Amino acid sequence: MLSKKTKYGLKALTYLARQEGDKPVQISEISEHENISRKFLESILLTLRKNGFLGSKKGKTGGYYLLKDPKDIKMVAVMRILEGPIAMVPCVSLNFYEKCDDCPDENTCSVNKLMLEVRDSTLNIFNNKSLADLI
Amino acid sequence: MLSKKTKYGLKALTYLARQEGDKPVQISEISEHENISRKFLESILLTLRKNGFLGSKKGKTGGYYLLKDPKDIKMVAVMRILEGPIAMVPCVSLNFYEKCDDCPDENTCSVNKLMLEVRDSTLNIFNNKSLADLI
DNA sequence: TTAAATCCTATTTATTGGGTAGGAAAATCT
DNA sequence: AGATTTTCCTACCCAATAAATAGGATTTAA
Structure with missing residues (x-):
């Protein structure tokens, strides 16, 4: 949420x-x-x-x-400041990475791979949207 | 998260x-x-x-x-039961829709449109992934 | 000098996530 | 039949976080 x-x-x-x-x-x-x-x-x-x-x-x-032109204010930057990590789990976060205490191995973790995919698709949107696009 | x-x-x-x-x-x-x-x-x-x-x-x-074959257990169904809405805001949720108290008009709300796009891309992943894909 | 704005730190309140407690009900094994 | 081992169920607790508030310090224009 x-x-x-x-x-x-x-x-x-x-x-x-x-x-x-x-x-x-x-x-x-x-x-x-x-x-x-x-x-x-x-x-x-x-x-x-x-x-x-x-x-x-x-x-x-x-x-x-x-301070900047709306088209130069990327959504990904705003989201990271206000909401924090884009990823749904810390272990796939680029800017807020953290290892999970359960999970012995990220490479074989099914949740990890699924959430990586979600992160990428969300990131793709936020990377390519600027404040100008919101108006 | x-x-x-x-x-x-x-x-x-x-x-x-x-x-x-x-x-x-x-x-x-x-x-x-x-x-x-x-x-x-x-x-x-x-x-x-x-x-x-x-x-x-x-x-x-x-x-x-x-109860079912792993390939017949869609991620989207599991996520909705365990996590709740796929969408990041209730006003773009398909299964858990709720109007926002602030926001007088969803059609002109910038946040709404942005989050709609995020929902769609996430939904697209969860719709096309089954438990079998996690193994 | 006054009024009206941001600035800043701390505090309060509400909600939710994560986890527990304890016993009832059912099934198996001897 | 009785003991044991499991799931079933309801209720509860605690800590962390989100959301909002309080109140005064600082700055600026008129």
């Missing part, structure tokens, strides 16, 4: 991508338009900023704005 | 599929070979039985066995 954090983050990003010009958009504007708890959204935008997707301006007339 | 329930269930199924003949296999044998908590596995096998994947025999010499 996609976490609400990721879902809200994606919605906020598309909201920003739809803006004309690069005037900062306030949290509350986004939260109202997209029906997201203001405080929760605040923390999400904060992590998106800390990870280089958003810029911000403080004080009156402050807000958030995209 | 794939739940351990699903992971263990898949491992148990492949273990059973690898058996010669259809003699019942006891829970404890599977749990030892696959490093799964005995009690937890018990509850998993129970749901697999209640959903028509496994048969069981009680008492001494009892245990579990596959």
